[in-house]
Amino acid sequence: MPTPKNTICLWYDKDAEAAxxxxxxxxxxxxxxxxxHAPGDYPSGHQGDVLTVEFTVFGLPCLGLNGGPHFQQTEAFSFQIATDDQEETDRYWNAIVGNGGQESACGWCKDKWGVSWQITPRTLTEALTAGGAEAQxxxxxxxxxxxxxxxxxxAARRG
Incomplete structure (x- = not known):
């Protein structure tokens, strides 16, 4: 399979493969x-350590880089997952938070590696794009x- 033209690269301390x-x-x-695996020693690891991991999330190509503790994840980047109902919302939220993650506000949470996720039901997105009083x-x-x-x-959408 050819390498995609555009890949999201996520920096991990040392757990890219586990993530x-x-x-x-x-x-x-x-x-x-x-x-x-690293072909030689590097600032945060040794020859033979896992250096990068290629993976997809909902078909989106990603690369996990075990770059060490120099840079941390922030909310400036997040995966936004559109869900169809409460069951799907609960399933993804609970998987992330229940596996060492952390709850935040407005549908945001972080996984145990610090990557931010927005678990966003489609009904919320539809309401916000409708504008007016419904969106408010x-x-x-x-x-x-x-x-x-x-x-x-x-219920809020209906007023």
Whole structure:
């Protein structure tokens, strides 16, 4: 398979392979496609250590780089996962938070490697793009939540 033109590169301290395998086990259309070992020593590792991991998340090509502790993940980057219902929202949220992750606000959470995720039900996105009073009500409801409650968003949409 040819290398994609555009790949998201995620910097990990040393657990890129564990993270990629978790994503592959958690999300459909996700897999680990290659693991590459360092051909020599480098500032944060040794020859033979896992250096990079090629993987996909929902079909999106990614590269995990075991670059050491020099750079940390921030909310400036996140995966946004569109969900169809509360069951799917709960499944992904609980997988991330329940595996050493951390809850945040407005549908955001972090996995145990510090990568941010937005678990966003489609009904919320639809409400926000509708604009007007519907968007204002849905937005106000969202601002009070950590994990998004689909029923509460739907109720806010209706007024």
């Amino acid at each position: 990629a395998r978790f994503y592959a086990d958690t999300f459909p259309d996700s897999e680990v496609t290659a693991v590459h 009500r849905a937005f106000a409801a969202m601002m009070e939540m950590q994990k998004i409650d689909v029923a509460q968003i739907d």
